[in-house]
């Protein structure tokens with residue numbers, strides 16, 4: 407028989423010796439044993455309130471990718487150790503489901519007690535670790551399913567807690583309680599996804615355009631293309647209804663291809679009509695960046711339409727870049743060599759390190775709208791926004807801000823030296839015809 411490695415003693419953490427149904431790294435029970443043990447515990451007192459928690463370590467992929475798997479393992483061990491302590495102190499039963507996903511069964515005095523229990527867990531679990539001189543902040547996203555309200559069996563509860571955890575990640579709320587509506591939403595999104603292919607072929611997608619203006623010269627600097635779906639039954643659908651699901655199933659590539667064709671066709675038409683065409687920015691997803699053929703496809707589309715590459719911009723979200731399983735940088739370099747302009751979208755939400763940012767061959771940093779919202783009323787946030795703008799300029803990048811909704815926010819951005827602004831204050835996304843009408847007298851008094 408092959409000798410099993412000693413129970414995890416790495417990083418100074420010693421957990422008890424694992425059994426075969428236990429995880430070798432952390433010593434915690436794996437899924438099968440957890441389900442059996444938790445099932446027995448729940449069956450002992452059938453009506454007793456309890457919360458089943460699905461906990462997923464945030465940014466584990468980033469830590470693995472940037473600092474290496476040993477750093478990731480060290481985070482997981484830190485978390486496992488804290489979970490194991492909770493077993494002795496408050497009777498929480500824990501297990502490891504996979505990768506950075508853990509599970510915990512928490513006894514409750516009553517169903518309402520779940521919030522307090524989760525806060526107590528968060529206080530223990532979210533912590534800071536030092537790893538070879540690097541500070542690693544460990545936080546977890548938590549999905550909660552309640553026994554007996556959301557199910558009696560451990561498998562059902564586990565599946566529901568997992569669904570809630572995905573919702574917490576998607577909405578970036580840290581914690582989400584299972585809601586039967588999730589299931590209805592999931593089914594509705596699934597049926598939308600199956601209709602997407604027809605939607606593209608039947609011309610149900612629309613290109614909307616929203617301008618970005620220079621703060622200093624008040625001129626139209628570029629336009630962002632945003633997809634809308636004019637669904638024959640459900641009416642106008644915003645991207646939030648289908649883009650995230652298209653991303654998780656790979657269908658996003660069809661949307662990207664469609665949008666690139668539309669944007670390039672619009673640019674070609676503007677040029678043919680002798681208009682002074684602003685560049686158009688197209689949003690692309692993480693999956694697109696893993697497609698080594700993307701630069702060649704874009705080059706072919708541009709040359710077929712006779713549109714210079716400088717007129718096309720691509721926006722890549724910071725979280726997308728960080729979540730990329732392959733290093734997206736070489737595709738980005740090929741795109742840049744083509745002459746396409748690159749921007750990091752929703753900057754500030756993805757926690758990229760300065761070292762990583764420096765490696766990205768981008769031209770523009772687009773600050774997420776959460777930093778702009780109400781910034782005029784909060785001196786601390788103005789300081790933060792100012793630091794991001796200084797950071798972008800320090801890296802030699804143009805800095806833009808999205809979601810500018812009122813004059814006071816705009817005044818702050820102007821004072822802090824932001825280069826470009828986009829938002830409802832200046833113009834909402836419009837269909838192409840309305841945008842063209844808007845573009846004529848586009849000089850706005852900022």
Ligand code: C2E
Nearest residue numbers: 632633644645649665689690691809810811829830831835
């Ligand atoms: P994004 O790229 O960050 O786009 C900006 C979003 O902010 C747009 O939402 C826009 O309508 C909205 N917005 C603009 N100004 C304001 C404002 O002043 N206040 C507020 N509250 N919102 C403002 P939209 O069109 O719903 O798009 C949402 C996201 O969907 C986009 O975020 C982008 O990530 C994604 N998306 C849109 N079109 C495409 C596409 O063709 N392909 C891909 N991959 N993603 C797309």
Ligand code: MG
Nearest residue numbers: 630689721751
């Ligand atoms: Mg964008």
Ligand code: MG
Nearest residue numbers: 751752774808
């Ligand atoms: Mg954005």
